[in-house]
Amino acid sequence: MDIRLKNGLRPRPNIAIPAGAGGAPLSPLSTPAQRPSLMQAPVLVLNATFEPINVTAVRRALVLLLKGVAQAEETHPTEVHSCTQAINVPSVIRLLTYRHIPQQSRALSRKNILLRDRNTCQFCGDIFPASELTLDHVVPRSRGGRSSWENLVACCYNCNNRKGDRTPEEAGLQLVRRPRPFTLHTSRQLMRLIGHKDEKWRKYLFY
Ligand SMILES: [Zn+2]
Numbered sequence: 001m002d003i004r005l006k007n008g009l010r011p012r013p014n015i016a017i018p019a020g021a022g023g024a025p026l027s028p029l030s031t032p033a034q035r036p037s038l039m040q041a042p043v044l045v046l047n048a049t050f051e052p053i054n055v056t057a058v059r060r061a062l063v064l065l066l067k068g069v070a071q072a073e074e075t076h077p078t079e080v081h082s083c084t085q086a087i088n089v090p091s092v093i094r095l096l097t098y099r100h101i102p103q104q105s106r107a108l109s110r111k112n113i114l115l116r117d118r119n120t121c122q123f124c125g126d127i128f129p130a131s132e133l134t135l136d137h138v139v140p141r142s143r144g145g146r147s148s149w150e151n152l153v154a155c156c157y158n159c160n161n162r163k164g165d166r167t168p169e170e171a172g173l174q175l176v177r178r179p180r181p182f183t184l185h186t187s188r189q190l191m192r193l194i195g196h197k198d199e200k201w202r203k204y205l206f207y
Contacts, residue, residue: 038078038089042194044201046073046094052187052204053101055194061090070095074200091200108149108182110135115190116180117154123173124159132156138179140165149182 043061045054056064062080064070065087075088113135120127122136136155139145142165153175155163163171180186188205195201 041089042198043090044092044191044195044198044204045070046092046204047101048095048098050094050204052191053095053099055191058089061093062087064093064095065090068096073204091198092204108147108152112190113149113152114154115193116149116186117177120154120176121156121159122153122176122179123155123163123168125176126156128156134160136160136163138175139167143167149186150179153179 039059040057042055043058044052045056045061045064047053061070065072066082070093072088072090072092073094074092075090078089079086080089081087111130114130114133118127119130119133121133133154133156135152136159137145137147138151138153141147145151159173163173168175191201192205195205
């Protein structure tokens with residue numbers, strides 16, 4: 001399959017690698033790609049030590065490869081072409097120099113909370129599409145509840161309305177499961193959920 005990106009693969013100067021090497025949402029494409037879905041497919045990012053540290057999108061991974069910041073450890077048969085070279089679409093990349101990544105900051109996002117809670121409202125226990133879920137602060141922000149892994153849960157709009165600005169006890173609601181803090185285990189679990197279709201990730205995530 002021949003996918004040409006006219007300018008998209010030219011390494012731009014001064015691209016800072018965000019904490020977690022690609023954890024930030026992708027910026028809008030500067031050049032339209034012919035296969036945006038392929039460009040957004042997940043790529044597992046390993047630290048120089050082979051420790052899995054994040055999941056990024058193919059587009060971001062290609063930039064890291066072309067800048068010489070990372071090398072491909074696993075690839076797909078599909079190729080993309082820059083002006084000067086053909087590159088196999090990466091599945092797993094590894095940073096060439098070790099990066100210290102603070103654990104907590106790298107993963108707190110709506111997407112990751114929904115993944116952790118498996119798109120299940122933590123009050124009624126029903127499963128919803130992501131678009132029909134919101135994040136609920138178990139201890140409301142007005143009571144000093146923090147935006148943290150331990151205080152945020154997936155919640156459907158019905159339950160969210162019912163709960164309002166109260167604690168679960170006050171609203172007569174019970175948590176399906178106490179929200180788990182972020183740990184290395186959570187991190188691996190999230191990566192496995194994202195990469196469940198890609199066999200090549202398995203050996204790096206130990207399952
Ligand atoms: Zn609910």
